[in-house]
Amino acid sequence: MDQLVCFEHQPGRRFVGRLPHGKDLITSIENFCRVSAIQTATFSIIGAVSSATIGTYDQKQHVYVTFTENTPMEIVTCIGNVSIKDGTPAIHAHIVLGDEHGKIIGGHLFSETIIFAGEIDLQEVTGKPLERVYDHTTGLMLWNIESQGGR
Amino acid sequence: MDQLVCFEHQPGRRFVGRLPHGKDLITSIENFCRVSAIQTATFSIIGAVSSATIGTYDQKQHVYVTFTENTPMEIVTCIGNVSIKDGTPAIHAHIVLGDEHGKIIGGHLFSETIIFAGEIDLQEVTGKPLERVYDHTTGLMLWNIESQGGR
Amino acid sequence: MDQLVCFEHQPGRRFVGRLPHGKDLITSIENFCRVSAIQTATFSIIGAVSSATIGTYDQKQHVYVTFTENTPMEIVTCIGNVSIKDGTPAIHAHIVLGDEHGKIIGGHLFSETIIFAGEIDLQEVTGKPLERVYDHTTGLMLWNIESQGGR
Numbered sequence: 001m002d003q004l005v006c007f008e009h010q011p012g013r014r015f016v017g018r019l020p021h022g023k024d025l026i027t028s029i030e031n032f033c034r035v036s037a038i039q040t041a042t043f044s045i046i047g048a049v050s051s052a053t054i055g056t057y058d059q060k061q062h063v064y065v066t067f068t069e070n071t072p073m074e075i076v077t078c079i080g081n082v083s084i085k086d087g088t089p090a091i092h093a094h095i096v097l098g099d100e101h102g103k104i105i106g107g108h109l110f111s112e113t114i115i116f117a118g119e120i121d122l123q124e125v126t127g128k129p130l131e132r133v134y135d136h137t138t139g140l141m142l143w144n145i146e147s148q149g150g151r
Numbered sequence: 152m153d154q155l156v157c158f159e160h161q162p163g164r165r166f167v168g169r170l171p172h173g174k175d176l177i178t179s180i181e182n183f184c185r186v187s188a189i190q191t192a193t194f195s196i197i198g199a200v201s202s203a204t205i206g207t208y209d210q211k212q213h214v215y216v217t218f219t220e221n222t223p224m225e226i227v228t229c230i231g232n233v234s235i236k237d238g239t240p241a242i243h244a245h246i247v248l249g250d251e252h253g254k255i256i257g258g259h260l261f262s263e264t265i266i267f268a269g270e271i272d273l274q275e276v277t278g279k280p281l282e283r284v285y286d287h288t289t290g291l292m293l294w295n296i297e298s299q300g301g302r
Numbered sequence: 303m304d305q306l307v308c309f310e311h312q313p314g315r316r317f318v319g320r321l322p323h324g325k326d327l328i329t330s331i332e333n334f335c336r337v338s339a340i341q342t343a344t345f346s347i348i349g350a351v352s353s354a355t356i357g358t359y360d361q362k363q364h365v366y367v368t369f370t371e372n373t374p375m376e377i378v379t380c381i382g383n384v385s386i387k388d389g390t391p392a393i394h395a396h397i398v399l400g401d402e403h404g405k406i407i408g409g410h411l412f413s414e415t416i417i418f419a420g421e422i423d424l425q426e427v428t429g430k431p432l433e434r435v436y437d438h439t440t441g442l443m444l445w446n447i448e449s450q451g452g453r
Contacts (some may be wrong), residue, residue: 004334006319006424014276016193016232017157018294032155042318042346042423044193044230046245048208056402057350059374059418065402072210076245076257077230077398079346079379081318081421092421094348094378096228096247096398096406098257100207100216104247106378106400116210117289119232119243121193122157125316138419143320165427167344167383168308169445183306195344195381197396199359223361227396227408228381247379247398249408251358251367255398267361268440270383270394272344273308 005145009040012124019047019118025078026091026111029120033082033089038122039129043093045078047118052097054107062139066110073097075118078109082122083130085141090132156296160191163275170198170269176229177242177262180271184233184240189273190280194244196229198269203248205258213290217261224248226269229260233273234281236292241283307447311342314426321349321420327380328393328413331422335384335391340424341431345395347380349420354399356409364441368412375399377420380411384424385432387443392434 013036020028025045033041052073055066080093095113096106132141164187171179176196184192203224206217231244246264247257283292315338322330327347335343354375357368382395397415398408434443 001320001322002325003322004319004330004422005322006317006334006338006422009316009318011162011313011316014160014162015157016160016191016276016281017155018152018296020152020154020156021288023153028155032157036157040318044195044346046230046232046243048210050210056376056400056404057374057418058402059350059352067404072208074207074245074258076247077228077379079230079348079381081348081423092348094376096257096378098207100209102207102218102256102258104255104257104406105404106398106406107376107404116208117286117291117293119294120155120157121232125318130318135419137323140419142419143421145320162313165311165313166308167311167342167427167432168306169303169447171303171305171307172439174304179306183308187308195346197381197383197394199361201361223359225358225396225409227398228379230381247408249358251360253358253369253407253409255406255408267359268437268442268444270445271306271308272383 009125009127012126015122017120019115019120023115024111025113025115029091038082038124039084039089041082041122041124043080043120043122045075045118045120047075048116049073049075050114050116052113053110055110056107071099073099083132085132160276160278163277166273168271170266170271174266175262176264176266180242189233189275190235190240192233192273192275194231194271194273196226196269196271198226199267200224200226201265201267203264204261206261207258222250224250234283236283311427311429314428317424319422321417321422325417326413327415327417331393340384340426341386341391343384343424343426345382345422345424347377347420347422349377350418351375351377352416352418354415355412357412358409373401375401385434387434
């Protein structure tokens with residue numbers, strides 16, 4: 001794969017809404033997708049968390065290094081997508097968080113990350129659902145290109 | 152509210168454009184929304200500011216702590232939405248700013264934040280407009296779920 | 303130009319896809335746009351890079367100050383757009399990067415920035431293509447408003 005491989009999708013449903021106070025960020029979105037039969041989507045979030053777990057990927061060791069911040073922080077930005085992993089809609093999201101002293105951290109979003117308040121803009125796309133498979137080069141679960149006929 | 156409550160909207164008009172040099176970021180977008188009769192929308196911005204006011208929410212005291220940076224900075228990212236507050240379209244946006252030394256700050260966007268240059272992608276959504284009401288749990292003005300029949 | 307000037311576009315094709323491992327981020331997207339005949343679009347990306355070149359604009363001297371980080375980092379967020387510059391589709395994007403120690407940097411995205419893995423959501427908009435021309439006030443290549451009849 002030497003070039004950008006994109007799958008052309010059709011726009012699906014468009015949801016704008018509130019994330020639940022005191023609940024896990026990833027779980028809340030995944031539950032919503034299951035209930036609403038959303039298989040592929042992209043989203044953005046702003047808001048605040050009461051605690052967060054984020055990580056960065058060790059590109060040599062092929063493992064995520066995670067850490068938890070048990071402090072209130074703003075969700076300065078959070079961008080992610082929904083696709084199928086192990087047969088069920090799964091979230092992949094990255095987040096930028098800021099604390100009261102202006103300190104900024106960021107990385108790959110993990111559970112547990114507990115919502116204080118949050119607003120999501122979620123755009124479903126339809127067509128052949130994107131599905132994650134193991135990629136040997138990176139050690140990550142990436143979208144299966146061969147099955148998609150991407151251009 | 153124990154789960155993500157989303158309101159299904161229809162896509163409205165799609166605007167891509169330039170922010171005015173030397174003007175306030177929030178005021179510029181709010182004026183555009185009033186003139187264009189936009190009630191609910193989401194947007195993203197990249198660009199630069201000549202000065203900025205940002206804040207973080209004190210989740211215990213229920214007040215915003217703000218600070219102003221009187222220095223040129225890149226708008227590394229800014230994500231936000233438009234909805235109705237006190238009967239008029241109001242902006243809620245979070246911003247990441249970077250100065251020439253690579254220092255990054257971020258948080259809730261306030262006026263005065265003065266545009267040097269900026270490019271906005273604003274997506275109107277139609278359907279029942281989202282409206283902000285006071286939320287006792289967080290002390291924030293959040294979207295009124297009961298009036299929406301959100302799923 | 304005293305106010306936000308936006309051009310109303312129609313939604314075009316919607317692409318969600320994978321960025322190529324080991325290739326330059328900007329070049330990959332620009333090549334895709336040329337092959338796919340995309341003239342105006344907006345996009346967001348999450349993923350990781352093996353090295354990156356970013357910069358900030360010196361608003362007084364009217365030059366970009368750039369620096370390169372030869373270290374693996376997460377693409378915590380990357381937001382950008384595609385428009386016509388010198389007759390060909392050109393990328394303007396800003397990026398937030400985070401290293402394994404939680405250090406965050408960000409700014410205007412330049413080549414060389416080498417992809418480790420990345421997922422892009424690219425939304426074409428149709429109508430009169432946005433075109434960049436030199437702006438004397440800022441020294442930047444900004445969208446030509448006069449030719450657009452923006453509202």
